[in-house]
Amino acid sequence: LSPSGQLANGVAITGLFSDQIPANGDRAALHRRTYADGAVIEYDSAAHHLSAVLPAGGTTDLVSDGGIRIVGDITHEGDYTQTGNQTVTGLVTVSEDVIAAGISLIKHLHEGVMPGPGQTGKPLP
Structure with missing residues (x-):
């Protein structure tokens, strides 16, 4: 704009929003x-909520060799593979079975x- 000429x-x-270029949020x-x-x-x-959604086939790497600390309940969907030891303090509930060394x-x-x-x-193997 140059009101004075x-x-x-x-x-x-x-960054003016229009029907062709709507605001990125409501x-x-x-x-x-x-992206x-x-x-x-x-x-x-306002909701104190962080969200990251990737397109189909997207992957995520989180590398923190000093450790990761998560406070709060976790809901996980999908298979889980872990390398390394695991220590659990508290109850472990399994709905099907536990297989240890093939038993x-x-x-x-x-x-x-x-x-x-x-x-x-x-136990027999």
Whole structure:
């Protein structure tokens, strides 16, 4: 804009939203970044919610060799593969079975079973 007609005193205005170029979010508290492939990263300061959504086939790497600390409940959907040891403090609930070194927790058999107060032998593989 150059209301006085002097281009040297003009002000460039960019980022005006229109029907062809809509705002990238629908409220002031939402800060959203949308990428050309459809990925969206947003933070809603009113709802205190951070979201990152990648397009189909997208992958995420989080590398933190000093460790990662997550506080709060976690809901995970999909398969999980872990390399390394795991220590659990608290109850572990499994809906199907636990397999340790090829031995089922609920379906394994024991050798040397005797009636009475005797103890069974080791589980059979």
